[in-house]
Amino acid sequence: MYLTKDPQQRTPRVLVVEDDSAINDVICRQLSRLGVVPEPTFSGTEANRALDSEDFDLVVTDLMLPGMAGEQVIELIRNRDALVPIVVVSARTETRDKVDVLGLGADDYLTKPFDLDELSARIQAQLRRSLALRLIKDDPDNENQPATLAIGILNINVDQRTLAIEDTVIPLTRTEFELLELLARYPKRVFTKQKLYEHIWNDTPPVDDNTITTHISNLRSKLKPYGADAYIQTVWGIGFKLEVPPS
Numbered sequence: 001m002y003l004t005k006d007p008q009q010r011t012p013r014v015l016v017v018e019d020d021s022a023i024n025d026v027i028c029r030q031l032s033r034l035g036v037v038p039e040p041t042f043s044g045t046e047a048n049r050a051l052d053s054e055d056f057d058l059v060v061t062d063l064m065l066p067g068m069a070g071e072q073v074i075e076l077i078r079n080r081d082a083l084v085p086i087v088v089v090s091a092r093t094e095t096r097d098k099v100d101v102l103g104l105g106a107d108d109y110l111t112k113p114f115d116l117d118e119l120s121a122r123i124q125a126q127l128r129r130s131l132a133l134r135l136i137k138d139d140p141d142n143e144n145q146p147a148t149l150a151i152g153i154l155n156i157n158v159d160q161r162t163l164a165i166e167d168t169v170i171p172l173t174r175t176e177f178e179l180l181e182l183l184a185r186y187p188k189r190v191f192t193k194q195k196l197y198e199h200i201w202n203d204t205p206p207v208d209d210n211t212i213t214t215h216i217s218n219l220r221s222k223l224k225p226y227g228a229d230a231y232i233q234t235v236w237g238i239g240f241k242l243e244v245p246p247s
Contacts, residue, residue: 012036012127013054017047017061017073018089023112027060027089030116034123044068048076056084058126060119063090063101071104078105083174085126089114098210103218105173109211125201149184152244153228156184165226175200176219183232183242192239216240 014031018024019042028038039056041047045067050056059077063070074086088101091112098109108122149156155164161177163170172180178200183191191199193212220229230245 012057013039014123015039015041015047015050015056015059015061017041017044017059017065017070019043019062019065023062026116027119030120031123034120036123036127042066044070044073047073051076051080057130058085058087058123060087060089060123063088063092063097071101074101074104074106078173083130085130087119087122087126089119095210095214099214099218102175102211102214103173103221107173107175109214129201149181151184151187151242152231153226154180154184154223154231156181165223165228168226170222170226172219172222173215175215176222179215180219180232180242183240186242188241188243190235190239190241196239 014036016024016027016031016038018027018040021042024040024042028040031038036057039050039054041050044065047059047061047065048068059073061070061073065073070088070090074088077084077086085108086106088106088109089112090097090101090109092098093111101109107126110119110122147157147159149158153165156162157164158181161174163172163177163180179196182196182199183189196212216232220232223229223231231242233241233243233245235241
């Protein structure tokens with residue numbers, strides 16, 4: 001089952017940004033098999049034009065693109081829509097590249113050469129996750145959860161999806177916010193990487209442990225100037241938890 005922002009009206013549309021025509025074709029064919037509509041583009045500039053003209057339920061993008069780099073495409077998307085999932089498929093394998101790209105707002109990172117089944121699983125998970133977020137965001141009667149979470153100096157506004165520390169709003173990516181919110185809802189509870197993946201991505205396809213670790217690392221970096229990075233604690237060999245350390 002492949003879900004959309006409005007499953008009653010249309011099937012999902014996925015923007016594919018890949019300058020290698022053979023790889024672009026392979027990805028688009030696989031997306032068609034999944035029952036979604038691919039929109040192939042071959043440069044960052046072409047992708048920008050497509051984003052100006054229509055809405056997409058997910059974006060699959062390379063980084064090394066003609067016209068406009070993939071990093072710029074990610075920034076453009078995030079300036080327009082905080083919820084649309086972005087899956088990066090790139091030949092870059094350095095940890096620094098992954099850290100930077102996920103920090104810009106990408107949700108997942110797959111290295112080339114990639115397995116089509118794994119790409120499909122990750123896309124399905126992101127589409128389901130995106131739909132769930134939009135349904136919650138658009139539901140005016142959603143009062144099942146508290147509007148704010150206060151942990152130490154952290155003030156998390158669930159409705160507005162913002163984090164404030166000492167009246168300063170800290171910009172977080174979608175995944176960073178969801179990780180922080182989950183940990184804050186269950187302080188002192190230890191989450192394994194697998195459990196974090198199940199909760200945040202709503203599925204259990206194969207996952208590179210470094211993806212979750214990188215999101216956690218980026219989140220800690222944003223909390224560090226306020227001395228709150230120590231709130232997110234690593235339980236070695238198990239996972240992560242959020243707990244205010246004793247003063």
